[in-house]
Amino acid sequence: MPYEPPTHRVERSLRATTGAKIVAGVDEVGRGAWAGPVTVCAAVTGLRRPPEGLTDSKLLSVKRRNExxxxxxxxxxxxxxxxxxxxxxxELGMTASLRLAAVRALEALPVRPDAVILDGKHDYLGAPWRVRTVIKGDQSCVAVAAASVIAKVHRDALMAELAPEHAEFAFEENAGYPSPVHRAALEERGPxxxxxxxxxxxxxxxxxxHLKRTRCDPAEQIGLF
Structure with missing residues (x-):
């Protein structure tokens, strides 16, 4: 399906209304996986024209996403x-883990952002960061779309590195997300x-x-068979 390319509209708005000079786009991957980390990318893009075809990583083929x-x-x-x-x-639950990963990404940037565009409806980042949440920001905002692609490719590569140790789980194909092969391996081999x-x-x-752990926030449990 055709889609509108992402723009710098939100970033320009933040610059105009808050005086922010450095704006980072933030997106995550791995929230719904059964295995592996949740990964967050923070990307600063400025106002340059993005590469052709940039959009939410989920809308791209594997080949195009890697390119x-x-x-x-x-x-x-x-x-x-x-x-x-x-x-x-x-230990922490998903919301706190998302914040932990996002803070780690933002603090690893060589420059500290004046504002953050966060994909989605909920601000899981909070103070002291100045946050603008944008639903489907990974499709509409250049910096968030860039973060989406980089995060997805990086995490997929991490999971592929684990695959040889756990061949039955096919992490190189499912990246730790639910799949029939993944389910069968869990039943046979355990986690x-x-x-x-x-x-x-x-x-x-x-x-x-006997291996199951009690979660701090049962309401966040997802990924049922």
Whole structure:
């Protein structure tokens, strides 16, 4: 389907209304996975024309996403990545883990942003950061779209690196997300050290209930069989 290319409209608005000179776009990947970290990218792009075809990473083919990520690594003014591990997700819950990963990404930037454009409806970042939330920002905002692509490609590569150790789980194909192969491997082999042991998918694994962890916020449990 055709889509409107992302623009700098929100960034220009932040510059005009708040005086922000450096604006970072922030997006995450891995929120709905059963295994692996949640990964956040913070990207600063300025107001330059973006590479052709830039949009939300989920709308791109694997080939095009990888091509764009390579282009973006040299095109963005600055970018950094932050992760929260499966252990941290189990301990803190997803909202706090998203904030942890986002702060790690923002603090790793070589410049401190004056404002942040955060993809989605909820501000999981909060003070002291000046945040503008934008629903579908990964489609409409250049910096957020760039962060979306870089984060997705980076996390997919991380999960592919784990695949040889856990071949039955096909992490190189599903990146730790739910899939029939992933489900079958869980039932047969049990969770790996990279799985989120407090998540609801564990309830469907009677052989492995002794490994299940109690989650701090049961309302956040997702990923049922």
């Amino acid at each position: 764009l990520a390579e282009l973006l690594n040299g095109w963005v003014t600055a970018h950094a990545l932050g992760h929260a591990s499966s252990e941290e997700i189990d 790996t050290p990279h799985h989120r042991l407090s998540w609801a998918f564990m309830d469907a694994l009677p052989r492995w209930q």
